[in-house]
Amino acid sequence: DTGVSQDPRHKITKRGQNVTFRCDPISEHNRLYWYRQTLGQGPEFLTYFQNEAQLEKSRLLSDRFSAERPKGSFSTLEIQRTEQGDSAMYLCASSRPDRTGELFFGEGSRLTVL
Amino acid sequence: AQSVTQPDIHITVSEGASLELRCNYSYGATPYLFWYVQSPGQGLQLLLKYFSGDTLVQGIKGFEAEFKRSQSSFNLRKPSVHWSDAAEYFCAARSSGGYNKLIFGAGTRLAVHP
Numbered sequence: 001d002t003g004v005s006q007d008p009r010h011k012i013t014k015r016g017q018n019v020t021f022r023c024d025p026i027s028e029h030n031r032l033y034w035y036r037q038t039l040g041q042g043p044e045f046l047t048y049f050q051n052e053a054q055l056e057k058s059r060l061l062s063d064r065f066s067a068e069r070p071k072g073s074f075s076t077l078e079i080q081r082t083e084q085g086d087s088a089m090y091l092c093a094s095s096r097p098d099r100t101g102e103l104f105f106g107e108g109s110r111l112t113v114l
Numbered sequence: 115a116q117s118v119t120q121p122d123i124h125i126t127v128s129e130g131a132s133l134e135l136r137c138n139y140s141y142g143a144t145p146y147l148f149w150y151v152q153s154p155g156q157g158l159q160l161l162l163k164y165f166s167g168d169t170l171v172q173g174i175k176g177f178e179a180e181f182k183r184s185q186s187s188f189n190l191r192k193p194s195v196h197w198s199d200a201a202e203y204f205c206a207a208r209s210s211g212g213y214n215k216l217i218f219g220a221g222t223r224l225a226v227h228p
Contacts, residue, residue, distance in 0.1 A: 004157070031214060033214075033215070040123075040220070040221075041220055041221070042118075042120075042204050042206075042218030042219050042220050042221050043158070043204070043216075043218045044218070045215055045216070045217070048215060056215070091157060091158070093158075095214045100146065100163075100165050101214050102160055102163065102214075103160075103214055103216060104160075105150075105157035105158040105159075106157050107155075107156055107157040108156075108157055110155075
């Protein structure tokens with residue numbers, strides 16, 4: 001069990017640039033989640049995949065955000081035309097499909113928009 | 115709306131002292147409940163979870179939590195705090211049906227004095 005892996009761990013970008021984060025879930029987990037965490041706050045749900053299907057998107061996920069999970073394996077979260085308000089930690093988690101499945105979190109990708 | 119509240123933003127205790135972190139939830143039915151810990155710059159680690167049954171649940175690192183339906187609470191406790199327990203603690207909840215989407219509280223930052 002290698003855990004949930006996220007890349008890059010840190011990203012500094014200028015306002016208006018596009019950024020992409022990658023998440024590799026635990027191999028046997030078919031459920032994948034993206035959360036955003038700002039300073040002093042708890043993680044906020046962004047979106048959820050079951051296999052390759054994106055089943056829920058939070059209203060926090062504006063049209064500048066897009067997430068994919070091709071082939072139901074790794075996932076990417078892209079932010080277009082970044083704004084300073086996008087600065088946050090982006091956390092990925094995965095879980096088994098069972099009813100009480102625990103979420104396993106990656107270490108997160110920290111985004112700083114200058 | 116479903117919500118999780120952690121009333122204490124910051125708590126400081128002396129090493130060896132007992133600890134209680136508060137968590138209240140607002141859900142239509144009894145949710146599944148969780149406590150996670152996050153060290154600086156790290157992802158979230160599950161301490162313990164409650165689904166049903168015995169209202170006192172044991173977790174890792176000597177933590178326990180008690181579910182009280184009448185108070186809509188799920189407080190985290192530890193009899194004797196160690197300096198290494200200094201971290202941020204998040205209470206989370208999810209509906210017992212559907213998938214594993216968690217709603218988090220804003221967190222309690224724990225500082226431990228020697």
